[in-house]
Amino acid sequence: MNAPSKRAARRTVRARLAALPRATYQTQSTFVYAKVAALLADRYAAGSLHTVLLYVASPKWREVDVSGLTQQFSDVQFDYVPVDPDAPLPATKYDAVLVPLYGFTAGNYRLGHGSGWYDRFLATQPQAYTVGVGLSASRIAFMPEPHDAPLSVIVTEQ
Numbered sequence: 001m002n003a004p005s006k007r008a009a010r011r012t013v014r015a016r017l018a019a020l021p022r023a024t025y026q027t028q029s030t031f032v033y034a035k036v037a038a039l040l041a042d043r044y045a046a047g048s049l050h051t052v053l054l055y056v057a058s059p060k061w062r063e064v065d066v067s068g069l070t071q072q073f074s075d076v077q078f079d080y081v082p083v084d085p086d087a088p089l090p091a092t093k094y095d096a097v098l099v100p101l102y103g104f105t106a107g108n109y110r111l112g113h114g115s116g117w118y119d120r121f122l123a124t125q126p127q128a129y130t131v132g133v134g135l136s137a138s139r140i141a142f143m144p145e146p147h148d149a150p151l152s153v154i155v156t157e158q
Helices: 006-019 023-044 117-123
Strands: 049-056 077-081 097-100 129-133 153-154
Touching: 023 077, 023 097, 023 153, 077 117
Parallel strands: 049 077, 049 097, 097 129, 129 153
Antiparallel strands: none
């Protein structure tokens, strides 16, 4: 059986996320946040966390708010970069990049909204530990394209 196109996968994920009750989403997001914090704490303890790029929260992605991390790791440089297809990509080289997931595969490939911003940006960050942040309801099969690169790890409530 062939995997669906990215467009079909986006429609399926959109329906799944829309069907989640708000209370369920909030509970699952709390678990995701705790796991992201623990993962970054491990990297911090190992001395490999100095610069982190946090995504800018977007209501359409319904991602977990990770802004509290800046207080937990006060000596780490956290940057927020708005996704703007017309703006130049950040020049900073990050130790870790938190990447919002609209969808993802079992092989850690990310499904975004289709603008390609993260694909272009992550190609400039080969040294970064890339952390996909999302909900398990977003896991779906799709065919990665040649420019897609798997993320280092995916963090969900599960």
